[in-house]
Structure formats: C-alpha cells, structure tokens
Amino acid sequence: MLKKLLLTIYALVLALAGLGADSAMAAPDKLVVDLVNEPSTLDPHRQWNPDSYYVYRNIYDNLVTRDTAGKIVPQIATSWKLLDDTTVEFKIRTDVKFQDGSPLTAQDVVFSIKRITNPEFKSPQLGQFNSITDATATAPDTVVVKTGKPYPPLLAQLVKLSIVSKAYTEKVGDEKLNLEPMGSGPYKFVSWQKGVKVELAANENYWRGTPPFAAAEFRAVKDAATRIADLRTGKADLIVSLNSDNAAELKSASNLAVLSAPTERVAYLMMNTEYGPLTDVKVRRAVAYALDRKLIIDALLGGYSRITDELLTPAHFGYVEGVKAYPHDPVKAKALLAEAGYADGVTVELVTAPVFDQRIVQAIQQQLSKVGITVKISMGDMSTFLKRRRADPEGFGDMVFGRWSCACQDADGVLYAMFHSDSVWSKYANPELDKHLEAARSAMDPEVRLKHYRLANDIIADQVPSIPLYQAAAIYGAKKNLQWTPTANESLFLMDMSWK
C-alpha cells in the first residue's frame, strides 16, 4: 500500500520534472561524461574494463584501430604485412609526438608490447597478448612482431594495445604512469580526483587534427537515476550504461537524445551436453523451439537488442549469414520432448548471476514451462557463477544464462573458447567442430578461416550446444546537440564526437 503510494508520488514528480525542461544551452567547450565508476587505472596495460578504457583510450593512441564500420585500420602503424605465418612487419608513423614533445618511435611500440606481455607485470590482459613471443625494432619506422604459432586474431587483439612512452614510463615508474598518464592521444591528462572525476585537456598538437572539445571530464556516477538527473540538469553532456526503461524516460525530453549501438556482446543460453537431460540433442532443440526471443526483446529490452542465430554478431570476423534458425514453435518443442522420452516434462537447473537481467531469466523460465520444461533458477554471485561456468559437467548445472564478449570482434575469441573440447568454458565435445576451430585458428588466409567458421557455425546451429538469444545493445543518453555515433567496440573516442 505504502509502496504504491510512494510510486504514485514518484510518477508525479517525474511528470513535473518533465514539464520544467531546461532551456537550450550554448555549446560549452568542456564535455562532461557520466560513467558508472571511476577508472580502475589509467595505465592502459593494466586493466581492460569499460570505465578505464573509456578514459585512457583518449590519452593514448593504439597501434591499429577500428573505423566506424568496424574495419581494422592504421593508427600508429601505417601499414603491415605478413613476412611469414608467424611474423608481421609494421611500418610506424614518424610524425607522432608524445604530449611531452618527444617523438614516438618504433622503440616505444616494442616497449609497449614487451611490457604487457611480461608475466611479471601481471596484466589481466596477458591472455589476449601472450601469443606474441617477440617484438623488435628493425628500423626507426619498422617493428617486427613474432608469434609462437600462426595467430590470425593478432591484429584484432592489437586494436587494444595503447602505445606508452618508453622514456617516460622508465623515468616515472609504473605507479606514476597510472596516476599521471602521458601518451600521444588527442587529450592530455590534467587531474584525477579520486572517486570523483578525471579531467583531460585537448592536445593542441595532436597529429590527427585539433580535438573537438577544449576539455573533457569523466565523472563517476554509480546510480543510473542520478546519471539521468545529471543529464537533465545539464551537469553532464553524455551518460553511459542505460537500460531500455531509462531510455524511454529520456525520450520525453526534447533537448536530450538516446543513442544506442549493437555491441559484440551476445546473450546466450548454454547447454550442458555432457551431463543430464540436455545430452540429448532433441531436448536442446526443444528448448530452442520453445523460446520466443522476439517477445523477450520487444517486451523486456525495449526493442534495442537484435535477435541473432549464432554466437557472433556482424561486428565479428567469422560471422556468416543464413545459419539454421529455430523459430518460436511450442508444438514442435513438445513433440521433440516426447520423442526424447520426456512427454511428462523434465526439470532442469539454470545457473545465472545477478549482473544479468533477471527479467530475461524469468521469461525463459516461463516460456520453457509452457512446453513442459520446469526450470529451477540457481543464482549466485559473480564469482560463484564464473566458478560453475567453468566447472566439470557434473557441477555445471543444465543451462547457463550469460553474455559473452571477447572484446576482440573475432570468432576465435568466442567459438574456440565456448565450444572447443579443450576449453574450460566449453561443455561440448565434437571432433569435427574442434577440427574447424583449430584450422581457423592457425590459417592466416581470411578466406580459409571464413570457410571453416561457416562450417563451425553450421555445426553449432544444428547441434545446439548453446542457443544464441540476442545481440545486446549499449544505450547512452546525450544532449541533443552532441554529434556522435556509438559503435560496437563500446569506446568513447572524443575525436569522433563534436557539437552540432
């Protein structure tokens, strides 16, 4: 009763708030961004989480980057060529200066690669780079990178490699590099008020042109409702991490815009094919037919996400069109269950964690119950979830709802890790699939790789070790006069933004 009353008051307040819309403000020369948390670190080799890289990717340049279409394009490297299957030669720009005025050289690139791949450095990103066995500067503008084995996702991984200054890092040490980062990027570090904000200023001598804002500020605002209030009051110009309900709320304001982009994160329902009722492919297919993914996306995700029939998205290398799809068909689902000997129903355990949208877990539970599959939801904290996600078939549970992102936009980071029989994240063993995944991992020719991923995707779609649900969207709120198109890589490159 009281709760209802409070909700009514809240709704009234929201309505009132909508009436008192802000007057349009002149474009200020400082861009204020509300993130969720402050960066864990501004040392670009130390941590790979969005709140950190949203900020530091503006301070540093990368060896290679992705354009807005998602294609890997030059940044510090101007071109590259394969010398052999395990050796790549990069040509390096010679006109780039760090913010302290010193030139960026091939030595700095080599230093950055060696720093992040040094096990002593304890980078959580080590696994993304440890295929690199050596890097050498063979000329002032040439770097040769060697991998132990042929490693086709190398360039996709190097998109995440920021180039730090060898001289500066050696002079100030690792700790100071985190607190006072200095790179060659479009924005210079100004200050970091712990727990509050990071301030950046434009690097007027930036080699790609003058940055769009004279200054930028990244604030830490944990609560989504507060981020929205900041945007409404003009305290923030851009806010991150909204859900579809937040977006609907923002749409009513005339001076604000909702921006969204499909990401490379795919929500999936992973099946235990090695233990329990889901070892039978008929039951797995029944689950696929029982789900109404369109309803989930429209009703719960505000239409922002997209159905996908494979674990990959168009943003990944290895995505193929036209794999076998399972439309919503409860009759077929029941028939398959009966064939598998579960005409009277079956009970399965679904493992999940609070970070995933629980409304979707409940929707899955309800949709499956309609065909006679009783779902018991086991929710633990993230550590427990990750532990079970990697457990033996007996400890895994029957299904897992989760989201997958390799942050590399390459099928190798998704399919190999999720389905190769050797991977701790896999609960599926199929020698035929293993063969394709291994072949695609060691071939340097993109055409050959794509051919294997075509076959791999078809096997996965047919055998259903996992049901892809949807490609998750990232939703941002912004002032209407901010010009920016978010991309699948979930970065906030200030160079790509401007005032209209």
Place this chain on the structure above:
Amino acid sequence: MNSFLVKRLGQTILSVWGVITVVFIILQMSGDPTLLMVPEGATQADIDSLRLQLGFDRPMIVQYGDYLWRLARLDMGVSLVQNIPVVDILAPRIFYTLYLASAALLVAFGIGLPVGIYIGIFRNNPLSRALMAVVLIGQSMPTFWSGILLIMLFAVNWAILPSSGAEGATSIILPAITLGALSMATVARITRTSIIEELGKEYIRAAKARGLSFAAVIGRHVMRNASIPLITIAALELSNLLAGAVIVETVFAWPGLGLLAVQSIEARDFPVVQVLVLLGSVVYIGLNLIADILYSVVDPRIKLDGQQG
C-alpha cells in the same frame, strides 16, 4: 585506570581481532578474485598464472598469517585492481564521508531535537501531530528512494541544487538531508519519550511546586536528565550514518568510503574491502566505548566501575 576501563579495552581488542578474522574468512569463501579479473574466454593456464602471481594459490593459513603480519605493521596492502597502496585509495575518501556524516548528524540533531522536545511537551496539539507525521516519514522512507526524489525535485525540477557530486558548497545539502532523515526521526522519538518520562517524575512536580517557571523546569531539570539516552543515540547514530552512507553516497555519486566499498566489493578488490570493513568496525567499537565513558560524565549516578552509586 580503573578495572571497568581495562575490561572494556580488553573486549574492544578482542572484538577487533574477531572482525579481522571473520572478514578474512568471508572474503576467502566468497570466491576467487582471479576469475573476475581475467577476460572472458581466458584459458586455464592464463587463470593459473595470474593466480600464482597474486599469491592466491597459497594455503589459506599462510595467506591469513601474512595478512595478520601486514596489519600488525600497519601495512594495508596494495589494491588488486588499481595496483596502488590501499592507504592512497582510502585517504582522500575519508574526508568526504566524515563531512557527510557530520552534516547528516547536524540535520538529525538540529531538526530532531527541537521537534522531539516540542512533541514531548505538547502532546496533543495539531502542530505536534503534524510534526509526528514528519518524523514518521523520515523513519519510513528508504534512502535510495528519498534521495532520488529529492534530486528530482531540487535539481531537475527546480534547478536550485546540484544533482550529484561533491563540487561547491551546496552539493552537501541533499545527501545530508537524505542521510540525516532516518536519524532525525530516531532522535526526535527518543527525545520525546525521555521528556514524557521525566515530566511524570516526582522532582518535576516538586520543582513546579517551588514556583519555578515552566521554561526553567524544562531547561534546567528535564533536559539534563532526558539527555542521557541521547548520548548513546548520538554514538550509535553516527555508526548508522556511516553504514547508511553506502547507499546515499551511491545515489549522489558522493566520493566517500561508502561508494568506495560498493565499488571494491563489486570488483572483488580484497585488500580494499578488508581495510574498509576493519575501519568501519574499529569506528563502531570505538564509538560504543566512548558512549560508555560519556555516561559517567553526564550522569554521576553511573560510575565507570559498573556499580550503582
């Protein structure tokens, strides 16, 4: 020093050690932080090598011994996530939480005390009933909700106060009111109860019979005796405010220890969480000790040796 104080200090040290150990065990049970630190799809070899580097492969008892030894040397360790000393992460945050808690305490007593006195003395007039309603609202509104409500009204709709952050003098107002509301209600209720209790006692009738003015009776006699429970409340409320700061700081993006606690727990940053819980417990235990000592200062009937005088 008398025996009561010695005993209380002994209990205090024991409590602190208990907290240290419980915190260690709970964090160990809650899972392996290595898993949360590696990217999705990391191989078992990647996970094992990071675990080895961070020392989580060692037996629990060795990690516990190492942890106690470091605490004994006041070495708070290094954050797993930020890779800088925990002290450097904590230090700038302490000020904000103290600032917020003091402002909230000011709200609690600045409003709660006069309101409590009024509704204690005038029990049945309309203003008193209205004030009682205010107290009830303060008592029953959850802070995560009232905070957002206040932001909507004062920042978004009327644009007179900032919506979040800790910049400028006015940014403290909304968080302090939000955090102080619950304590304000407690203070008002306790004050009201004590006043009513004291007003019914013999010495009040005696004072009235001596012809003392109403103001003198309240000011000199009732308030002095009614203030004893308030001292305990002040100490306990301060601890409650520190705990409540976790939610209020999250809503208002107030950069104090509460927000840091939420962030560190989510990131499984063991060393930071350990120190935060330790700090919280020491403050809580310390405040209780101070309240015990303060009793005897205000009320000579309570002696520190625990015997009734």
